[in-house]
Amino acid sequence: MNKFLAVSVLSGALAAGLVIPFTGLAELGTEKVAESVDNLPQELKTDPVAVRSRIFAGDGTLIATMFEQHRVPVRLSQVSQIMRQAMVAIEDSRFYSHGALDAKGTLRALVRNQTGGEVQQGGSSITQQYVKMSLVEKARTAEERHAATAVTYQRKLTELRYAVALEKELSKDEILERYLNLANFGDGAYGVQAAAGHYFRTKAKDLTLPQAALLAGLVKNPTGYDPTNNLKRAQDRRNVVIRRMLELGVISLAQANSALRTPVIDLAKVRKVPNGCAGSRYPFYCEYVVSMLLDNPALGRSVKDREHYLKTGGLTVLTSIDPRIQAAAQASIDEHTKSGDSAIAAITVVEPGTGVVKAMVQSRTYGKGRNETAYNYNVEKSYAGGYGGFQNGSTMKAFVLAAAIQKGLPLDYRINSPAQIDLSGKKFTTCTGTTRDPDYRPQNSTKSGNLTMIEAAKASTNTYFLQLSQRTGLCAPATIAADLGMQNAQTLQPLDQVVSFTLGVGYVTPLMLSNAYATFAARGKYCRPFLITSVLDKSAKPVKIPGPLCRQAIAPEVADGVNRVLSAVMEPGGTGGRLNFGNWDLAGKTGTIQDNRAVWYAGYAPNLAAAAVVADANLPYTNLMHRHTLDGRDIADPTGSGTAGPLWQTAMQGALKGMPLRRFVAPNPRIVKGAVKELPPVNGMRPDEATNVLRRAGFEVTVADERVDSPETEGTVAYTDPRSRDGAAEGSLITLHLSGGD
Template sequence: MIVFLGVSVMAGALAAGLAIPLAGLGGFVTEKAAVTVQSLPQDLKTEPLAVRSKLVAADGTWIATLYEQNRVPVKLDQISPIMRRAIVAIEDSRYYEHGALDAQGTLRALIRNQTVGSVQQGGSSITQQYVKMSLIEKARTAEERLAATEVSYQRKLAELRYAIAVEKEFSKDEILEKYLNLANFGDGAWGVQAAAQHYFKTTAAKLTLPQAALLAGLVKNPTGYDPTNNLKRAKDRRDLVLRRMRELSLITTKQAADAIKTPVIDRTKMQKVPNGCANSRYPFYCEYVVSKLLDNPALGKTPKERDHYLKTGGLTVQTSIDPRIQAAAQASINEHSRFTDTASAAITVVEPGTGLVKAMVQSKPYGAGRNHTYYNHNVEKSYAGGYGGFQNGSTMKAFVLAAAIQKGLPLNYRINSPQQIDLSGKKFRTCTGWTRDPDYRPQNSTRGGNLTMIDAARYSTNTYFLQLSQRTGLCAPATIAAKLGMYNAQAIAPLDQVVSFTLGVGYVTPLMLSNAYATFAARGKYCRPTVVTAVQDKSRKPIKTPGIGCKQALAPEVADGVNRVLSAVMEPGGTGGRLNFGNWDLAGKTGTIQDNRAVWYAGYTPNLAAAAVVADANLPYTNLMYGHTLDGQDISDPTGSGTAGPLWQTAMRNALKGMPLRRFVPPTTKITRGDVKNLPPVSGLSPEDAANSLRQAGFEVTVADKRVRSSEATGTVAYTDPRTNEGAPQGSLITLYLSRGSN
């Protein structure tokens, strides 16, 4: 036996006896062993330690932890000396005395295994164990994992070859540090620091003797000795470690006895690290952040690689969310809705000039239970959790306003806006031609009349804005909306240029709408919605991230004009007049879609912009007026101001507390009065002559269907809209009203 072992050691085949009975050695020829050894690489290529990552809010507070293995690496001097002695005592007591292979331990294991005829004892050194754990960690397929754990001479020889290389490259202390950070300590704890936090709510540096002994005992069988699985087995194993430490004179008899009397764990002090967005502080927001991270090529070539790196790279992800503003928005949801309501409410708050998403809340909680959902009602459908928005009604009027002001129309631009108009077959210019609706007779739900742009916005007069969009064409407002980040959030496609564009088109989200309105607040500076502001790796080195991205999408003076017009909405008599508060400069717009399937309020100050929606989030969508509840009460009259407005108001009022009072920039005289040119006088001319005169002056012309009473000859032009003395921006649509005589 002794001679054989001596030869085996010299041949490098002894390692095979560590885990295989001696009887199996006879069939393993020296030549095969030599080939196996020579084919192995000289150095062990290890994977970076899988380290948990975390998402934090703008103020650095915790949002979520993401990991495949719950691990927090520490240096050896951050691990208590008693822990280091405990693991060496039970796993490799001669660790600091031998090289990569412990001949005595190997011989002891070999004799024990041969005596009983099966694998009963391993003789692997800590270095060899580290090699094995590293190979298992590196395995990506079932075959690789099997190769890393199979009971064979080849594997043991490979481990020995790698162990020799490791011992040449690293000191004993360095190997021990790697080992303690890599090891599985059971119940989801990887590495000694995470284990100390999990089982004892402490750090590796502060581990006591009985705590260290328990953790040292876990490494051999993390599941079998897990105290949460079998307390008795865990105690027996811990006490074995303590007795071994006493045998080696690492602790006194009294220390061992006192430690053995100590309870294994106090379950009330155990600390489970929540994993994933489902266990996050803000689960919906967290999932949206992760979706954006998975789009970042700096984290990997494919989404799968990025997901792996995100959960193993020890990243710190700084997000945009402001816990104070988030709490304000959540308080509004809590005040004005209940999760048991049949209607759903959602609010997003964005910072103008940065695009930073400061809050994202909804009334339906995260989960699979009744009245819960996994859908985020604030965001687009381009990722798995995105609901894809709702039709947004008259909040689209803001973009027609912007197009009209950009075209040079004055803020006092008047259009006769009766309660109902007939637009059947009327042509509206698009970016690619013309469109029309063969049967379209829209009407107002509010006041009509001969209104200015400011009046029409104040009352949300449909017939005014439809006629205004006929004058601007549909291409201009659609282009502005697109520049401000508006698109169909379900189809992920441009908004349709249809006749009813100004009354709502496609499906948009609270995030999208609040950010678009934030552009007006920022005087035309559009910033893409941003939820990730910075990413650092485990070494605190920055990783490239898209971050804040802004551009001037609208002339500042045009945005100033929009702000002035939408401020009128929140003045007394306006549809948002009841939502005004404090001394803030406020602007906003209501939105109610056809059949009351969704109601909106979007508004802003120079500090913050927010959009609130209340909707039926079930398919098919139904009228909120019938059978739907909000805050436990039947919704009897769903409106943007009365239903969604209070959600917006409460959220914004509380979110703005403590912020500096900032003002909108007043519009210039040119914006207020418009960039107009004189109209040639055409009263009394035939329609053909009048049209030619106006077209030569640079205007477009249409003729009103209904003739008007006038002193001008029948069939000639009675007057124009706009009137001759008002003028109009070049290229504007001029309507000719023909006389029916004075009778």
């Protein structure tokens, strides 16, 4: 008997208003329907409602909103009473007095539908509508979406059974709250709070009668009644809602007439919420942050799952970007570049000691149009939009400096550095053996002579640093560079240990280089670049993210020595001397690659580090002097200091403004003088004899190709480099200069 009644009621309900013709249901037979009733589910399991996620800058300002459906859930108490009344009035006026099924409404719909010969009026309650919306929302595939909307009696029976169970579990207010948060209100707005902001730039709690009536009317047909699509249809529908509210006694005649006279909407005030990074203030930075989020297993098992969670999980993502410093870096780009330039410029700013990425800018704007790009020139290629870096020239000399100081070479370590040097076939040790270049004759573009480490850094003397890297070996500077985060930005493989390592190797990014130089500023403390400082779920609970990762990569005293040497670069007469400003302690290094395809300036204060690059970003790369422009003018003489340097200077000057003045720590005397040991005197000895003596003392030995004038016997040692009186660090390479006689 109970089953008979259930079948009877369900059959009547389905035939009445649940979009299934009565004759179609009757053909199934009572037994078939009864079997379906036996198999009905007992509980509606819903997915969490899709909620937008937001990405914020370090100061709390909004960077971007991510969503599949723009939705901001609110409690029912945060929805105006008139909005609740409007929704109930038009969709289910007896909502608070009936159960899951409105028998009177169903009967009324049955009579009208059968009289008219077709489905003219539905009988679904708000609870039933919420069940249907939930099932559609839960669908992930086309098949699941079809099943959730198919016109079948099985689906309608299922929905009704779910509704019955839901009414036992939740109060009417709880159901209405869920309904208002889940409903589609058209034009990309989901949920009443997002709809209020979208159409009226207000909140759900402040909605007025005419506004509430418009929104309530939209739910039946979000596209058809969308005022941005058809203002007349939207007004007609809104007025239907107002009249229904008057009919039910919810509002007075005066209220109704006033609402009917009110303009439907001011289309100029409709607020589209940008979705994703393309509409962000910082699109390139935003996309890089998103790529890191999609790499985080805490957001899901697969990239697809993580992307879905990011767009539906209501996450609050706080990032490292500092809008003030970002603005300073952008101002530098704006001052020194033009949108139509054929060369590109990019700058990244990092905080020493934390790895916090404070700014990331570039000269080409985000987009697919002319002079726009989707490439981020600041980051590695492994990220989908990452360009993958540029060759960085002599900025690599800093790592050879660090290796030399770490080895114990003094800051006044002298090497005879001619304008050109023949290194063809010369042996350079690596981490795995040795390497040679069969035909390599590098030359200087600046000062030559018998220079100290400081003098050579100041002038960026190539032949000095090549010989210095021969003395340190390539393993030590390559290891230091790797420890400071330097790697090939195209492949993420270690930088090649080649003879020309100190003059630039592989492809690196402004992010890598600025962060590596920040390590020197932080007295050897390396921190992995840190962009995402916290992620909270929609319940404000922390989501696990990679935290700061810092370690002492090089000894503080070694970093102090590097800072002293690179500070000289920015002194008068140094390659970066024109870039000095204020009373800041500044250090830096120029970088120009072969054929001038890219120029760099990387430098730092104790507070901030930055790297700026100007490059040809087109394939095949060409010399910047060849038909390339920057700031709307031809690049006549591209240099690290003269072309990239001003970008670095303007950005850093603005970024450091207002920050406390800090100083580099002076290197201790041991670093300045070096950890030298006595060098055995070998003048006048045969080369093999001298080599044995020096190797027993702990030194490496090589013999110069050309002989020198000397009173010593021809073929014996005339002198060593370094000289015996100066000593040398243990393991240093000692060059024997043989006498050619008087």
